[in-house]
Amino acid sequence: xxxxxxxxxxxxxxxxxxxxxxxxxxxxxxxxxxxxxxxxxxxxxxxxxxxxxxxxxxxxxxxxxxxxxxxxxxxxxxxxxxxxxxxxxxxxxxxxxxxxxxxxxxxxxxxxxxxxxxxxxxxxxxxxxxxxxxxxxxxxxxxxxxxxxxxxxxxxxxxxxxxxxxxxxxxxxxxxxxxxxxxxxxxxxxxxxxxxxxxxxxxxxxxxxxxxxxxxxxxxxxxxxxxxxxxxxxxxxxxxxxxxxxxxxxxxxxxxxxxxxxxxxxxxxxxxxxxxxxxxxxxxxxxxxxxxxxxxxxxxxxxxxxxxxxxxxxxxxxxxxxxxxxxxxxxxxxxxxxxxxxxxxxxxxxxxxxxxxxxxxxxxxxxxxxxxxxxxxxxxxxxxxxxxxxxxxxxxxxxxxxxxxxxxxxxxxxxxxxxxxxxxxxxxxxxxxxxxxxxxxxxxxxxxxxxxxxxxxxxxxxxxxxxxxxxxxxxxxxxxxxxxxxxxxxxxxxxxxxxxxxxxxxxxxxxxxxxxxxxxxxxxxxxxxxxxxxxxxxxxxxxxxxxxxxxxxxxxx
Numbered sequence: 376x377x378x379x380x381x382x383x384x385x386x387x388x389x390x391x392x393x394x395x396x397x398x399x400x401x402x403x404x405x406x407x408x409x410x411x412x413x414x415x416x417x418x419x420x421x422x423x424x425x426x427x428x429x430x431x432x433x434x435x436x437x438x439x440x441x442x443x444x445x446x447x448x449x450x451x452x453x454x455x456x457x458x459x460x461x462x463x464x465x466x467x468x469x470x471x472x473x474x475x476x477x478x479x480x481x482x483x484x485x486x487x488x489x490x491x492x493x494x495x496x497x498x499x500x501x502x503x504x505x506x507x508x509x510x511x512x513x514x515x516x517x518x519x520x521x522x523x524x525x526x527x528x529x530x531x532x533x534x535x536x537x538x539x540x541x542x543x544x545x546x547x548x549x550x551x552x553x554x555x556x557x558x559x560x561x562x563x564x565x566x567x568x569x570x571x572x573x574x575x576x577x578x579x580x581x582x583x584x585x586x587x588x589x590x591x592x593x594x595x596x597x598x599x600x601x602x603x604x605x606x607x608x609x610x611x612x613x614x615x616x617x618x619x620x621x622x623x624x625x626x627x628x629x630x631x632x633x634x635x636x637x638x639x640x641x642x643x644x645x646x647x648x649x650x651x652x653x654x655x656x657x658x659x660x661x662x663x664x665x666x667x668x669x670x671x672x673x674x675x676x677x678x679x680x681x682x683x684x685x686x687x688x689x690x691x692x693x694x695x696x697x698x699x700x701x702x703x704x705x706x707x708x709x710x711x712x713x714x715x716x717x718x719x720x721x722x723x724x725x726x727x728x729x730x731x732x733x734x735x736x737x738x739x740x741x742x743x744x745x746x747x748x749x750x751x752x753x754x755x756x757x758x759x760x761x762x763x764x765x766x767x768x769x770x771x772x773x774x775x776x777x778x779x780x781x782x783x784x785x786x787x788x789x790x791x792x793x794x795x796x797x798x799x800x801x802x803x804x805x806x807x808x809x810x811x812x813x814x815x816x817x818x819x820x821x822x823x824x825x826x827x828x829x830x831x832x833x834x835x836x837x838x839x840x841x842x843x844x845x846x847x848x849x850x851x852x853x854x855x856x857x858x859x860x861x862x863x864x865x866x867x868x869x870x871x872x873x874x875x876x877x878x879x880x881x882x883x884x885x886x887x888x889x890x891x892x893x894x895x896x897x898x899x900x901x902x903x904x905x906x907x908x909x910x911x912x913x914x915x916x917x918x919x920x921x922x923x924x925x926x927x928x929x930x931x932x
Contacts, residue, residue, distance in 0.1 A: 379391060380412045390421050411465050414468055421450070456729055477911065480907075481911040488743075492754075496754065515724050521703075525662055543617055546619050580603075591604070621690045625700055633667065748929075754774070783816070817879075825873065830862065866900075875898055879905045880904060886901050897928060
């Protein structure tokens, strides 16, 4: 047995076997204290706590942990990827199924899709919503959007800075002031007319005055017979200024982002020493530096305070740089109104919950397919009855033309056999049933015809310590699990009018079991691989198979 890591501050040792010397002084202390420890998410490790510190908090950690014996804890990081920590020990969790970079690209994909969903919420298409409550959940989701659109996407904040600096919005400002006539450098017709409307501002030129020979003096003498000339005039000066409503908005928004990042950093600092993903604090600081650099541009010195949001400005809506910031501003305003998915997104950001990521990823892939085939009519957030549901989570119902609906996280009851989208939503919020409530992840409904159920199966959260692919080499996922097929059978048996029920999992093998008397390819149960690859997109053949299943259901319906 070799100690993988020893921390002299917390008096903690980590090893890949549960055998430790009774005395701390007998430990092999050759491990590199202070460096990053890499661990495999599919392996089991052991933590021995020496000294007086109580490490019972491990059992409440997002990764799996339990007391093995005495002061030895058994831990594994299944469903986790990326950076974490135990006390002062920094960890890098290596996930063989979804790497750290692949996780981030998938998170970026669903962030974009979630943003589109948020903007759909703002349309007048029958939306129901509950106002979100300010707090860390909102803060985390706002940080997700800031990080995705200002650090990870293109154009990022550096590029937006360049776009605005290269073509800043300006306006021509006209200023006028009184001056002596000798100081004038040009005249216009309007000024001459104003001179004749104020005769008290005229004077008589003395004999020999150089202005006597000017064309204006000649004209005035011809009209009046006297050497009149204006005593003063109005000088007009025009210049470009950056003090526009659009620039006032940008300056205000950047200042608000800076304040928000301070709140985020304070919230993250309050969690120091826990298992929080330490990437968050680093990203927050980098973003704060970039915002500060942008605000240091001298052009903002002449830009005043924003009094209103110029939402109808074509500059904010169309010009590069400006429109990117305006879209992000609108998104951050909207997300505070809806508490849909906030708790789950906190898990995605804070502890990198891979199963939840995979579940949302599958949903948005299915939505992409339906968006290409049908026009969206309405979208509703559905709130379960908290008194009857053991787990209260919002769902979403998207209605398309041709009587098609897409449900995410819907609660269906064993007695459901309804024939309209409105009835299905109503049933979602009721609890009468001859059996317990079932909650498939994704349901496509053809009103009055049937349902196609698609259930994301990365790992069931209540399936004990078993993990997909644990029986295969290096924790990769090879095939579906038989118990997942049993769950698909349960959906078809308990929920009325189910055409097909299929598990979606990030593996290799596809299996379809046609039902008795099936006349079409996907009329039954099975498992369909949907494996993410570089860029956070699914394999082409997996996406084509999923679309074929949806087309098959629509054809039958």
